[in-house]
Amino acid sequence: MFLSFKEIKKEKVRYGLIIGMIVLICYLIFILTSLAMGLAQQNTDAIDSWNVKSIVLDKDSNTSMAQSLITKDEVKKTNVTSDKAYIGQAAVVTKKSGRTNESAQFLGLKSNQFVAKNLTLTSGHKVEKANQVVVDDKFETDGYKLGDKIKFNSLDKEYKIVGFTKNAKLNIAPVIYGNISEWQNLKNINGQFVASAIVSKKANFKTDNKQLKTYSKSAFISKLPGYSAQNSTFTFMIAFLMIISLIVIAVFLYILTIQKIQNYAVLRAQGIPAKTLVGATISQSITLVVSGLLIGIILTAITALVMPAAVPMSFNIPILSEVGIGLVLTGLLGSLIPIRIILHVDPVSVIGG
Amino acid sequence: MTTLQLSNINKYFGTGSSRVHVLRDINFTAKKGELNLVIGPSGSGKSTFLTIAGGLQTPSTGEVELEGQSVKSMSNKQRDAMRLNKIGFVLQAYNLIPYLTVKEQFQLVKKVKKEHNLTNLSLEVLLKRLDIEDLQNKYPGELSGGQNQRVAIARALYTRPDIVLADEPTAALDSERVVEVGKILQTLAREQNTAVIVVTHDLRLVEFADNVYQIMDGQMTLNNNMKLA
Numbered sequence: 327m328f329l330s331f332k333e334i335k336k337e338k339v340r341y342g343l344i345i346g347m348i349v350l351i352c353y354l355i356f357i358l359t360s361l362a363m364g365l366a367q368q369n370t371d372a373i374d375s376w377n378v379k380s381i382v383l384d385k386d387s388n389t390s391m392a393q394s395l396i397t398k399d400e401v402k403k404t405n406v407t408s409d410k411a412y413i414g415q416a417a418v419v420t421k422k423s424g425r426t427n428e429s430a431q432f433l434g435l436k437s438n439q440f441v442a443k444n445l446t447l448t449s450g451h452k453v454e455k456a457n458q459v460v461v462d463d464k465f466e467t468d469g470y471k472l473g474d475k476i477k478f479n480s481l482d483k484e485y486k487i488v489g490f491t492k493n494a495k496l497n498i499a500p501v502i503y504g505n506i507s508e509w510q511n512l513k514n515i516n517g518q519f520v521a522s523a524i525v526s527k528k529a530n531f532k533t534d535n536k537q538l539k540t541y542s543k544s545a546f547i548s549k550l551p552g553y554s555a556q557n558s559t560f561t562f563m564i565a566f567l568m569i570i571s572l573i574v575i576a577v578f579l580y581i582l583t584i585q586k587i588q589n590y591a592v593l594r595a596q597g598i599p600a601k602t603l604v605g606a607t608i609s610q611s612i613t614l615v616v617s618g619l620l621i622g623i624i625l626t627a628i629t630a631l632v633m634p635a636a637v638p639m640s641f642n643i644p645i646l647s648e649v650g651i652g653l654v655l656t657g658l659l660g661s662l663i664p665i666r667i668i669l670h671v672d673p674v675s676v677i678g679g
Numbered sequence: 680m681t682t683l684q685l686s687n688i689n690k691y692f693g694t695g696s697s698r699v700h701v702l703r704d705i706n707f708t709a710k711k712g713e714l715n716l717v718i719g720p721s722g723s724g725k726s727t728f729l730t731i732a733g734g735l736q737t738p739s740t741g742e743v744e745l746e747g748q749s750v751k752s753m754s755n756k757q758r759d760a761m762r763l764n765k766i767g768f769v770l771q772a773y774n775l776i777p778y779l780t781v782k783e784q785f786q787l788v789k790k791v792k793k794e795h796n797l798t799n800l801s802l803e804v805l806l807k808r809l810d811i812e813d814l815q816n817k818y819p820g821e822l823s824g825g826q827n828q829r830v831a832i833a834r835a836l837y838t839r840p841d842i843v844l845a846d847e848p849t850a851a852l853d854s855e856r857v858v859e860v861g862k863i864l865q866t867l868a869r870e871q872n873t874a875v876i877v878v879t880h881d882l883r884l885v886e887f888a889d890n891v892y893q894i895m896d897g898q899m900t901l902n903n904n905m906k907l908a
């Protein structure tokens with residue numbers, strides 16, 4: 327510790343630059359991870375907000391709620407109790423003169439079932455009539471107000487925005503919560519069809535109908551259009567970034583150590599044990615990486631505060647902690663590589679002349 | 680009392696036709712309380728002799744014994760401990776760690792060798808004698824060559840070694856300082872009962888020596904006549 331701190335104190339510029347480099351790497355990885363998480367979350371925000379464990383769909387829908395239709399017959403014997411709810415999904419384009427059109431997901435709910443009942447609003451009130459809707463706050467960001475009348479697709483019927491809710495996104499599109507009867511209208515289907523899906527807070531919810539199948543929430547989410555592809559792309563990007571950062575940081579720490587060999591040779595000649603020098607090298611690497619990491623975290627936190635809401639970012643502390651620990655281990659690895667050299671440093675090499 | 684003994688030492692570098700015979704059949708004994716001077720021109724094998732004596736390199740043939748113990752038979756750890764506890768090295772160059780102040784050079788030693796070092800008071804006295812007591816907060820890069828060398832000498836004496844091995848300790852010093860360093864090494868030998876071995880081409884140190892050896896093309900001869908000259 328003594329040697330490593332004294333050296334950092336003496337060579338402020340050199341070590342400042344190295345810490346700066348580590349800060350930037352940490353910052354880059356954190357921001358990229360948060361962006362990836364933010365995007366992933368926009369796929370699932372709405373589903374997450376319902377707190378459901380399983381979802382029942384038509385078995386031929388390819389696990390897509392948009393493609394699933396459940397008939398009255400199929401749920402004849404199913405008891406839709408308080409921890410279950412119907413959802414009717416329809417993709418819509420909203421229109422209002424003077425506002426940009428929005429591609430959105432209309433989700434029809436039954437107002438006496440838990441999804442509708444548990445909906446938390448940021449303003450306004452819940453859906454009370456068939457022509458009322460509660461919409462994701464993206465609409466608010468885009469200039470829509472409570473009381474605004476909107477139309478769907480090419481239909482003439484007007485719906486009134488009576489409430490805004492947060493974190494209502496499905497497959498990145500903002501969600502419009504309305505009445506399930508309106509879902510039937512939008513889909514142009516009759517009362518034979520009750521919903522696209524039944525969601526349940528129970529993991530083991532099963533219907534006795536062969537045409538319906540229960541999926542776990544995670545199985546359902548992984549089949550959301552584009553979700554898995556998007557996530558694996560980001561995972562690979564971040565993994566490659568981590569590996570390359572690992573190499574860059576390791577190389578820097580390696581060069582640092584090599585530059586110190588002459589000093590270490592003198593100390594070895596004087597009988598200072600190799601383990602003291604190894605300790606100094608490792609503690610220095612950890613000091614550099616940890617301080618770089620801490621500054622990177624502070625920068626990330628500041629970014630989180632000033633980032634406009636339109637940029638989807640999610641600061642998932644457990645995952646970012648894992649990333650941070652990975653970086654510290656990287657630094658440790660980088661400082662371990664030259665240890666062989668320290669252990670074999672030849673004191674005679676500096677004596678010459 | 681014999682402290683350091685080199686018997687029949689030969690040292691070769693390289694192999695085949697490029698093999699050089701740097702030290703030839705060297706027999707050398709250093710006793711506590713004596714200042715031994717080894718004089719020789721550049722390239723005569725002085726540094727090689729000193730590093731072999733200090734256990735930093737192994738001779739091609741022959742035996743080095745420190746206080747009766749064969750250096751060859753020691754483990755690396757024991758050799759480290761021997762250098763730290765028993766030997767004070769003053770190297771020809773690069774003695775000091777560039778990112779530690781003069782004061783911290785001593786602190787570093789104290790962290791590794793906690794006991795039996797000079798007391799703060801004795802260190803002050805030594806630094807004053809070497810005329811470097813005002814430089815304690817300076818880095819080696821801020822000191823002249825001579826000042827660096829004197830700090831290196833103090834650094835070597837700080838651990839109160841039984842044997843001091845010094846390689847050209849006066850190379851960068853003017854005559855006045857040479858006399859001071861000569862006196863310090865002489866006092867060290869006589870009063871602290873230390874075995875001091877100095878290799879140098881600096882004849883100005885001869886007057887302080889108890890024994891003067893000459894080394895020429897790897898051969899060493901005792902030549903105490905030089906003291907009279």
Ligand SMILES: Nc1ncnc2c1ncn2[C@@H]1O[C@H](COP(=O)(O)OP(=O)(O)O)[C@@H](O)[C@H]1O
Pocket residue numbers: 678679692693699701719720721722723724725726727728
């Ligand atoms: N590691 C080495 N490899 C090859 N030759 C060496 C090595 N070390 C020293 N020598 C040679 O041994 C001779 C004596 O070197 P050295 O002991 O440093 O002399 P001095 O210190 O008296 O100037 C020189 O010719 C030098 O080139």
Ligand SMILES: [Mg+2]
Pocket residue numbers: 678679725726727771846
């Ligand atoms: Mg030499």
